[in-house]
Amino acid sequence: MPDPFKFELVSPEKLLFSGDVEQVLVPGAEGDMTIMARHAPLITTLRPGLLELDFPDGKRQRFFARGGFAEVIPAGLTVLAETAIDLDDMDPAHLTQAISDAEEDVADLSGEAKDRAQMTLEHLRQVQAALTA
Template sequence: MAAPFPFELVSPERLLFSGEVEEVVVPGVEGDLTVLKDHAPLMTTLRPGVVTIGEAGGKRTRLFVRGGFADVAPNGLTILAESAMPVEEFDAAKLEIELQDANEVLAASKTEDSRRIASERVDQLKSLQMTMPGV
């Protein structure tokens, strides 16, 4: 059993989680990372994905985040998400519409910069489709 540490996940709308946890899997821009008690301090940008929270007794909570920052400090982990919601509230139909819109923006892009940005958005949304249940 891992030692517990404090964790909070906050979005602009609300506090989604606050409590003692044993581990948190974070979707960092450079890959997923697992945070345990006494993890080395770091700050990373988040990519859209699922934060998996491991609580005492084996309980798992999954929250979808759409970007933000994770701050691992000596006093615990804080995630400041651009947007977040429980995975159960995730809407696959809305994601499909966003992907269609992003593909249209990509097709209409006229400059190299706008194509790069639109292409990154399409890639993010496709990646998200693969990670979300029921999608």
């Protein structure tokens, strides 16, 4: 059984979660990563995706996060998300609107900005697919 560690999820509006977890799946810019107790220190940017929290009692909680940073230090993990929504509270219309906005960005942009917008759109569609599976 993995050791619990301190995790905090913060959005500009409020502290969404603070407590002990066994592991957190983080949608890092370079790919998904699982953070557990005593993970090496790091800082990474986030891509749109799912944060999955596993608790010592076996329960799981999932959040949709869009953008931000994750920082691992010896004291634990902190995620500062541009947007974070508990999937239990998520309005499907919010995700549909985010996808629509990303589609408009892809249509309106060019060059590297268009590539980034296309990647965001793909990630959002993956989240939508994961939620409907």
